[in-house]
């Protein structure tokens with residue numbers, strides 16, 4: 001919410017381009033879906049969001065280079081920001097295709113809009129920092145949450161100095177709240193980041209994820225049940241389909257009916273998966289070899 005206001009304040013423009021299937025919190029202008037009428041113009045996806053509010057949001061399919069170019073060509077002069085999850089993780093995992101993030105960087109630069117990476121899920125999960133450190137595309141603003149609160153409620157944004165200077169009290173873009181800088185959340189977050197820096201668990205998490213995913217794929221090969229397990233680091237998702245989805249429409253075309261009974265069987269076998277194929281699964285440092293084996297045993301029983 002603050003990043004969008006800041007982008008609008010810093011550029012003096014109104015419109016934001018987002019991608020269908022990406023989630024950016026429950027702020028009004030992001031609770032939208034691709035509209036049916038005018039290409040790219042959004043419609044509200046929640047009761048209580050006004051048509052005017054949705055109208056300032058443009059929606060493109062994730063990984064659609066051409067749609068981005070066309071929308072920027074048409075609305076570039078009004079575009080305050082392009083916002084995206086650098087790895088889409090709220091429709092299951094949909095990885096950015098090679099150069100897609102670079103395309104967004106170039107499209108934003110071409111029209112003078114800001115590029116915002118929403119790293120609420122990816123931040124500090126794949127490396128000690130943002131995914132932008134790994135993909136080498138530099139956003140103007142980065143949003144963080146979740147991990148940086150160590151389990152406590154928190155949100156943060158950062159970015160280029162001259163943009164951040166536009167925030168109150170230095171600049172004219174207002175931001176404040178009762179819980180802003182909440183000392184307990186911030187203390188927990190600092191401690192979590194200290195522990196993460198010391199443990200540096202990212203490589204071993206990835207190794208465990210490889211172990212798990214390889215095991216699941218073998219089970220599916222033997223059972224003859226198609227599955228796609230798109231993965232980034234230790235984040236992965238479970239799609240019952242032949243080829244990995246590259247956008248939200250592909251996700252919707254996967255066999256979603258297979259998921260609920262599978263979820264139920266896994267639960268009975270003692271494994272609590274995220275309760276929807278649109279949710280991403282994460283490993284934690286508590287998942288040791290024994291846990292991975294337990295998951296694989298349950299999987300084998302549940303998939304037939």
Ligand SMILES: Cc1ncc(COP(=O)(O)O)c(C=O)c1O
Pocket residue numbers: 023024025026085090118119120121145146154155
């Ligand atoms: C990518 C992303 N952005 C933003 C949010 C919103 O975070 P919060 O619910 O803390 O406002 C979420 C929450 O799941 C998220 O996954």
